[in-house]
Amino acid sequence: MNSQAQNPVLSATLDAVGRPLPVFRAPAPLASHGPARIIAMCNQKGGVGKTTTTINLAAALAEYGRRVLIVDFDPQGAASVGLGINAHELDQTIYNLLMERGADIRSIIRQTAVENLDLLPANIDLSAAEVQLVGEVARENVLARVLRPVLDDYDVVLIDCQPSLGLLTVNALTAAHGVVIPLECEFFALRGVALLIETIDKVRDRLNPRLEVDGIVATMYDPRTLHSREVVQRVHEAFGDRLMHTVIGRTVKFPDASVAAEPITTYAPHHSGAAAYRQLARELVARGDAA
Ligand SMILES: Nc1ncnc2c1ncn2[C@@H]1O[C@H](COP(=O)(O)OP(=O)(O)OP(=O)(O)O)[C@@H](O)[C@H]1O
Ligand SMILES: [Mg+2]
Secondary structure, three states: OOHHHHOOOEEEEEOOOOOEEEOOOOOOOOOOOOOOEEEEEOOOOOOOOHHHHHHHHHHHHHHOOOOEEEEEEOOOOHHHHHOOOOHHHOOOOHHHHHHOOOOOHHHHOEEOOOOOEEEEOOOOOHHHHHHHHHHOOOHHHHHHHHHHHHHHHOOEEEEEEOOOOOHHHHHHHHHOOEEEEEEEOOOOOOOOHHHHHHHHHHHHHHOOOOOEEEEEEEEOEOOOOHHHHHHHHHHHHHHHHHEOOOOOEOOOHHHHHHHOOOOHHHHOOOOHHHHHHHHHHHHHHHOOOOO
16 A cells, blocks of 8 residues: 555645645556546647646556557647657558548557557648548548547547647547646636637537536646746636646656656656656546546
8 A cells, every 4th residue: 555545535735726635546456448538638729738748647547557548639749759659750640540441540559668558649641631631521520430449448548639729629529528728837828728618618519518628737837936826826716626736847857758758757757747747647537537
């Protein structure tokens, strides 16, 4: 038993907005796997921590024995590169699955160096799909259809969205059960979130009634600055308990880990950044948003 499991339910500490911070216990091992819950990591603002959160949350869930698939759904291929997969040299990627009937998802999925963590890679080819899908029947449902054959193999699927609210992102929201919104702790963070929530509401009404906002994760938080603290307070005022307790601190270890093409959980396993993503994984499980 780890020390945490012996703690009372509420620790003495408060979260970044002054709420009592629950103790999120290490989740029990799973006796069987699947079907996966699909979570889209979404924010049309660039550089807010979508890819960093996708990779590190996925790696933390995988450490807890969850089988996790990352879907790289950005033509920049940052999630693929960040896990050491040179997607630019692959000739079969998610693009082929979206555009070619009969392409086999299992032959395109790659194992990563992290146990329990697989990747559906993307590269710049995906940028053509946005245009080519426009003329398709049920063009918003293509990703959902493509993922269906492997959902029983995984407990969680995380989709790393590109910074846009275009057709690819609408496909991600249509395939998903939940949305996690990473939000950078800086002054204009809230700009655009109303539009994102509006888009999520439209997708729920028209395409995917089960879609939920699982939570907003504050990233690049610096507790020493009044500014960071004000931003999370404003997010809490606007979105209440959709703001997750876990905040991700700002640290150069994240870009360092990307250069090493590893999650922080293996690159610097004892760093506070690794601990933060493990806590986020436990919080999601505790909320029922992941197995
Ligand atoms: N908590 C953090 N502390 C410091 N740097 C971070 C943190 N999270 C992410 N970064 C860095 O910020 C940059 C943007 O992060 P990331 O690529 O995860 O954002 P993104 O939302 O996926 O961007 P894009 O919209 O371009 O896809 C990267 O260089 C990343 O290493
Ligand atoms: Mg990204």
